[in-house]
Amino acid sequence: MCLRSIFQIASRRFRTTLVNPVMSSKPNVVFVLGGPGAGKGTQCERIVKDFGYIHLSAGELLRAERNKPNSEVGALIEKHITEGTIVPVKITCGLLAQAMVETMAVDANKNNFLVDGFPRNKDNLDGWNSEMGDKSNVRFVLFFDCDEQVCMNRCLARGQAGSGRSDDNVDSLKKRIQTYHDSTMPIIDYYNQQKLVRQINAGRPVDEVCLVLIIVLYTYYCHFTV
Numbered sequence: 001m002c003l004r005s006i007f008q009i010a011s012r013r014f015r016t017t018l019v020n021p022v023m024s025s026k027p028n029v030v031f032v033l034g035g036p037g038a039g040k041g042t043q044c045e046r047i048v049k050d051f052g053y054i055h056l057s058a059g060e061l062l063r064a065e066r067n068k069p070n071s072e073v074g075a076l077i078e079k080h081i082t083e084g085t086i087v088p089v090k091i092t093c094g095l096l097a098q099a100m101v102e103t104m105a106v107d108a109n110k111n112n113f114l115v116d117g118f119p120r121n122k123d124n125l126d127g128w129n130s131e132m133g134d135k136s137n138v139r140f141v142l143f144f145d146c147d148e149q150v151c152m153n154r155c156l157a158r159g160q161a162g163s164g165r166s167d168d169n170v171d172s173l174k175k176r177i178q179t180y181h182d183s184t185m186p187i188i189d190y191y192n193q194q195k196l197v198r199q200i201n202a203g204r205p206v207d208e209v210c211l212v213l214i215i216v217l218y219t220y221y222c223h224f225t226v
């Protein structure tokens with residue numbers, strides 16, 4: 001049986017049987033973490049298409065806010081993006097919360113969110129817990145584990161392919177990778193201690209990573225059907 005067939009069968013069963021048992025009026029949140037270029041966005045998009053999640057990328061929301069001509073925080077966001085540092089949580093959590101509210105206002109059943117690139121440091125974590133802790137259900141954390149040099153090469157290739165991102169260059173990437181080690185890994189460790197981390201080898205080709213991701217999701221949601 002080909003990979004595509006397995007994927008289609010798993011996703012059909014997932015949508016009809018496995019998502020429904022965890023529906024609630026609060027948003028269900030799966031945090032997605034990993035180094036820059038680990039493939040978080042690529043894999044989230046695949047899951048959205050076949051599994052009915054809503055993908056919210058913190059980085060994308062920040063770039064969209066930065067691009068608004070009248071944004072009061074646009075310059076601050078751009079400074080953090082190019083420096084590879086982390087935007088204050090008040091801004092990022094506000095954008096995420098607003099996107100969730102807007103999504104669920106259109107369709108209350110759309111309450112399963114992949115929150116990609118968040119929480120990235122202690123400020124993110126504390127801000128989320130105080131603002132969203134009792135307004136959301138954090139189900140688990142997907143950790144895309146990928147070799148640093150592989151991450152760097154992928155981002156540089158993405159820049160050369162015309163991403164237009166001001167941080168797909170060697171200087172910014174070195175800083176982003178440092179921030180990832182210093183600030184994001186402790187957050188992954190924190191969730192790991194709570195047994196909430198599902199670790200995925202993200203150094204493999206896209207289809208192989210995706211297959212492992214499907215198995216991880218399937219296994220998780222099977223707990224709700226037994």
Ligand SMILES: Nc1ncnc2c1ncn2[C@@H]1O[C@H](COP(=O)(O)OP(=O)(O)OP(=O)(O)O)[C@@H](O)[C@H]1O
Nearest residue numbers: 035036037038039040041042154158204205206209
């Ligand atoms: N498994 C993979 N193998 C090879 N290339 C990949 C793989 N996954 C993603 N890529 C490519 O690597 C680049 C980075 O992927 P992606 O944007 O999904 O990473 P990301 O973790 O979301 O990065 P960032 O945190 O910088 O936004 C993209 O050009 C993507 O096409």
Ligand SMILES: Nc1ccn([C@H]2C[C@H](O)[C@@H](COP(=O)(O)O)O2)c(=O)n1
Nearest residue numbers: 058059081084085086087117118120
């Ligand atoms: N929680 C977050 C997420 C992202 N940013 C900023 C800083 C990152 O380097 C940049 C790009 O994010 P990505 O697209 O790689 O997820 O956006 C942040 O400050 N806080």
